[in-house]
Amino acid sequence: MASTNGTQPDSLSLLRQSIASQILPIPTTDADPSTQSESNTTLAQASYLIFNSQSSHNGAQHVAIPLTQPTRFISPAAGDKPLDLRSVYFCWLNKDTGVGDYITATQAHNEELKQAGKSETITNLVFAEKLDLVTWLAGEIGENESEHIKSLDDNRKTSREATDAATIAQGGEDVEMRDAGVEGAGRKQEEERLREIYAGERKMGDRNTVLRGSKIQDFADVRKKYSAMFFAKSRGGAPGQNVVPSLTNNPALRPPIKSQSGRRPEPIILLSPSASSLLRMPNIKSFLEEGLYVPPEASGNSGTNILHLTRTLPSISPAKPIRFILVDDPSSFRPDYWDRLVAVFTTGQTWQFKNYKWQAPAELFSHALGVYVGWRGDAVPDTVQGWGRGVLTVNIDKGMQRWRDREVVEDVWRGIEQKMRAMGWGRDGR
Structure with a gap:
């Protein structure tokens, strides 16, 4: 089932809601299982998670999400890449497992995936990332308080900017040629005239296309690397004079670096x-x-x-x-x-x-x-x-x-x- 606005439902939010309602999703081999064998399968053999919910207006609703779908959880341990839904759900199923047992279970699951003929593997989260994900899914912290989960607003904005930039870069029209007063042949003639006018225009684009092109770039690593050089002002110099501070050689006196999400790092x-x-x-x-x-x-x-x-x-x-x-x-x-x-x-x-x-x-x-x-x-x-x-x-x-x-x-x-x-x-x- 797709969402009402035509966009794919957010898998992390669905899983958090399912856990809160104590109705866990069902691993299946098909997006629309018609037999019991398709829904009575292991996570390694499954290709989808079926989320079931009850609505007072629409009755029972079923949403099928591919287990390979990337989520909003960004894992630094995996190279700052989005974690797939299979890794997220596997982490939740092993929320109470110790570090050693979790690593062993991850290796065993990857072997099962290989035996099932799947080329994918699940990511083994380090302890702090696993704790952050589990506490967020359990609802113990707020929607936007995770250190590693991008907010839905950020996701929508990034997606919208990427779509707009790609459309402009490909020569797409950025003006709707609609005129309620022009019908039939007259409307077609007006549209042709407007196309000729737009074809002669030089597309200037916006800051996204000028600075980034059609692909959104993430400069967070550059900001993280060089921000420490400019984070303080001189206390002994002239008022308002900015200086580059000398970093101490003692790591204990260095300020902990804030996470990319802006949350305070957890001691x-x-x-x-x-x-x-x-x-x-x-x-x-x-x-x-x-x-x-x-x-x-x-x-x-x-x-x-x-x-x-x-x-x-x-x-x-x-x-x-x-x-x-x-x-x-x-x-x-x-x-x-x-x-x-x-x-x-x-x-x-x-x-x-x-x-x-x-x-x-x-x-x-x-x-x-x-x-x-x-x-x-x-x-x-x-x-x-x-x-x-x-x-x-x-x-x-x-x-x-x-x-x-x-x-x-x-x-x-x-x-x-x-x-x-x-x-x-x-x-x-x-």
Whole structure:
């Protein structure tokens, strides 16, 4: 079924609506399946997703979208290319799968596609992209708040500009030759006369055809590369004098780069994967969000290795909470993710840092705040004490006096906020 205005429905919006209504689309081998065998198939064998919806005016509606159709999700890991619908839907089906299992499942699905005679493959999203896509599809963030999903307005504008530019470049007419008062042979004669006039005109085009031609070009990479050279004004020079700032050699003091979509980059917190750590993935969210410590084995949460939480930091973003990403395995990090690292929870065991960009504790804790959480009354490990002021040490009660946890959590957030300000995070996202 096509949309009423003749355009193809947006597959990402349809999938988000289907998830919200708890009516997932059906993989099929045909756009209009007539037999049960065509709709009772695996995702690898399917070529379409059938979206079913109920309308009070039109009754049941069915929309068939090819699984190869590009979506509005732009994946930097895939070379800033639009993600196809098959990869998006596969990511949603594996939303609760860990990093290692997700990679294995992706490889297995690509092998199934090959056996099914399909030349396409699905994209293996890195953890931050996967988290952003899953939270958007689940409706946990707003329609235009995804870091990687282009807005519908941007899509329509780009498509319209490309169509207009192509029409003009191909010599198409940009004036409708209609005259309600001219009919029959008279109208035909008038149209011929107008065509002769237009044929003698020189088509000037617009800024899109002059600067870009018939193909829309994306200069975001150029802007990203050179904007850092001109982002500040001199504080010590004459008023109004612009200078090119000298970039520091310490990456910890460089401001994080904003995403192409204009959203604030999401800071990252790394946890220790050690079994002796008091705070791990199962209980870290209840601790940092609710100010309540629950033993990891008693939290009842699943063993996910990616979480996110929000927190208002008054000196950085007083009006809008900042969304943090929490992870205990940096093996899937892209190089730019390390610029977004703001805190590292540690037990004092240096093997935790073997896969980090900075493996020496002194260098690591010059880039991010170290946080050691121990039992009140227990001695702090000598290794942690030797790391100095780069590591914040806090203690929680062993007993049932959980009312003190809130105070400890506030100390942790104050330390993270101070470190982020020192790194250059500000109200403008830097």
